[in-house]
Amino acid sequence: MTGPGRAVETAVPAVRSPLVDAYIRTGMAKVEGWMTVQTAELVAMIGDIQAARGCRGAVAEIGVHHGRLFILMALLRRPKEGAAAVDVFDRQELNVDRSGHGDRACFEANLSRHGIDLQGVSILAESSLELAPAEITGRVGDVRLFSIDGGHTAETTLNDLRLADATLGVDGVVLLDDVFNPVFPAVSVGLARFLSGRGRLIPFAVGREKVFLCRPVAADAYRLALTGAARRYYVRDESYFDHTVAIIHDVPMHAEDQPPPFWGPGAQRFLARSGAYSWIRTTSAFAAARPRIRRLIGR
Numbered sequence: 551m552t553g554p555g556r557a558v559e560t561a562v563p564a565v566r567s568p569l570v571d572a573y574i575r576t577g578m579a580k581v582e583g584w585m586t587v588q589t590a591e592l593v594a595m596i597g598d599i600q601a602a603r604g605c606r607g608a609v610a611e612i613g614v615h616h617g618r619l620f621i622l623m624a625l626l627r628r629p630k631e632g633a634a635a636v637d638v639f640d641r642q643e644l645n646v647d648r649s650g651h652g653d654r655a656c657f658e659a660n661l662s663r664h665g666i667d668l669q670g671v672s673i674l675a676e677s678s679l680e681l682a683p684a685e686i687t688g689r690v691g692d693v694r695l696f697s698i699d700g701g702h703t704a705e706t707t708l709n710d711l712r713l714a715d716a717t718l719g720v721d722g723v724v725l726l727d728d729v730f731n732p733v734f735p736a737v738s739v740g741l742a743r744f745l746s747g748r749g750r751l752i753p754f755a756v757g758r759e760k761v762f763l764c765r766p767v768a769a770d771a772y773r774l775a776l777t778g779a780a781r782r783y784y785v786r787d788e789s790y791f792d793h794t795v796a797i798i799h800d801v802p803m804h805a806e807d808q809p810p811p812f813w814g815p816g817a818q819r820f821l822a823r824s825g826a827y828s829w830i831r832t833t834s835a836f837a838a839a840r841p842r843i844r845r846l847i848g849r
């Protein structure tokens with residue numbers, strides 16, 4: 551791909567557990583949820599970068615649904631690191647914007663199925679709006695990777711960003727979901743309110759599904775390291791809320807990464823010469839559909 555995309559080489563040693571790659575490749579597809587493989591890769595890259603920086607702490611998520619992202623974060627832990635899961639679960643009347651539908655039994659079964667020891671997971675079955683930061687840090691200590699994907703109103707987004715801010719260690723990263731999802735425009739309002747307040751987090755990267763935030767002192771290091779790690783995607787720097795962020799889009803950067811086009815000249819020649827096409831052309835249905843087909847294939 552041409553354009554302003556660029557890559558910065560930053561050494562990230564290969565310390566990733568093979569369980570993480572296996573989960574991204576095949577496991578996560580079996581857990582109901584919305585996270586794409588590209589987002590999972592970016593989250594795993596953040597885990598790699600944190601390992602390389604010697605950053606330690608717990609992982610936490612508000613809004614776990616059936617655990618698709620939470621399992622990945624739990625697999626990214628190193629020994630003695632905790633995990634906290636917050637969801638309203640069966641109190642769905644508190645899920646005011648109807649985003650997902652947490653199911654504790656399903657969540658726990660999925661954790662076990664993917665080798666996560668439930669003893670090492672603190673489950674807080676309540677609304678994040680009722681949660682004090684100490685309820686998280688008291689159970690798992692400071693957090694290094696915090697995912698916000700619970701309520702999607704402006705009020706809840708602001709509340710959850712403040713919770714993350716209050717529980718995050720100095721070198722931690724926050725993942726905020728759905729900032730650009732047109733179904734939940736209020737998330738961007740909550741983020742804007744947080745960033746114009748006294749919060750101690752700033753954005754350093756923007757992916758298709760998530761905005762990545764951290765402390766100002768760590769932002770350049772995370773942005774450069776993620777840019778280097780994600781170089782097979784389309785990456786460029788952009789100003790966002792007056793901060794430099796890496797835009798990471800799931801378009802392959804290099805022509806050789808792209809699959810051959812389905813509707814290339816070869817495919818057109820093959821179809822034009824086939825017996826089936828000769829027969830279809832004689833039917834009245836084809837004649838009726840012909841203008842639409844021409845529009846569709848751009849001829």
Ligand SMILES: C[S@@+](CC[C@H](N)C(=O)[O-])C[C@H]1O[C@@H](n2cnc3c(N)ncnc32)[C@H](O)[C@@H]1O
Nearest residue numbers: 583613615618619637638650652677678700701
């Ligand atoms: C979009 S889903 C989360 C998807 C999940 N992160 C995944 O990886 O699949 C949103 C979740 O947030 C929960 N939720 C909604 N409002 C909440 C609140 N105020 N506090 C905690 N959880 C909430 C819902 O029950 C639901 O499970």
